[in-house]
Amino acid sequence: MLREASKLCQRLARHGLVVASDGNASLKGKNAIYITRTMSEFEGLSVADWRKMPHKGDPRVDVSSEWRMHQIIFQQLPEIKAIVHCHPVFATSFAVLGLGLDGTLLTETAEFGIIPVVPLAPPGSADLAGGVVKALETGRVACLLAQHGALTVGATFLEAVQRMERLERLAQIQWLVTHRV
Numbered sequence: 001m002l003r004e005a006s007k008l009c010q011r012l013a014r015h016g017l018v019v020a021s022d023g024n025a026s027l028k029g030k031n032a033i034y035i036t037r038t039m040s041e042f043e044g045l046s047v048a049d050w051r052k053m054p055h056k057g058d059p060r061v062d063v064s065s066e067w068r069m070h071q072i073i074f075q076q077l078p079e080i081k082a083i084v085h086c087h088p089v090f091a092t093s094f095a096v097l098g099l100g101l102d103g104t105l106l107t108e109t110a111e112f113g114i115i116p117v118v119p120l121a122p123p124g125s126a127d128l129a130g131g132v133v134k135a136l137e138t139g140r141v142a143c144l145l146a147q148h149g150a151l152t153v154g155a156t157f158l159e160a161v162q163r164m165e166r167l168e169r170l171a172q173i174q175w176l177v178t179h180r181v
């Protein structure tokens with residue numbers, strides 16, 4: 001499970017959706033959450049870069065600084081089993097501008113509907129986590145984080161990864177379409 005997830009994280013890096021240690025990801029297990037460690041790089045990510053943390057409470061291990069957001073999403077939205085967070089160039093540009101994305105522009109992103117921008121809150125804070133839950137609680141599968149990046153979820157890790165790939169492709173196309181001459 002973690003081997004496959006590591007390969008998918010590497011794919012996100014290969015496609016340029018994340019650089020350096022600017023991404024984090026998690027999987028919901030039966031008795032614990034598996035989350036990427038702090039400062040881990042998606043490029044070359046391996047099974048050793050994952051940490052086990054409890055469903056509730058302090059992880060007490062060197063997990064991603066954004067662990068709270070992952071833990072609260074899993075707690076409050078039980079149908080979600082995987083979370084991917086990256087800072088892809090186009091999607092993050094929309095997030096910096098405070099503009100959402102329109103998934104209905106493309107057939108393959110229609111399931112996204114309107115992708116909102118979660119209001120600005122410090123990375124890693126409970127406020128940010130609460131904003132994300134609010135954006136996703138209607139069954140939405142993706143959101144942007146103001147001045148920060150993008151987040152996608154899925155019933156499987158592959159689903160969350162594919163949604164991140166499609167979200168960035170949508171952002172590229174929406175950018176081109178809205179800036180046509």
Ligand SMILES: [Zn+2]
Binds near residue numbers: 022
């Ligand atoms: Zn981030």
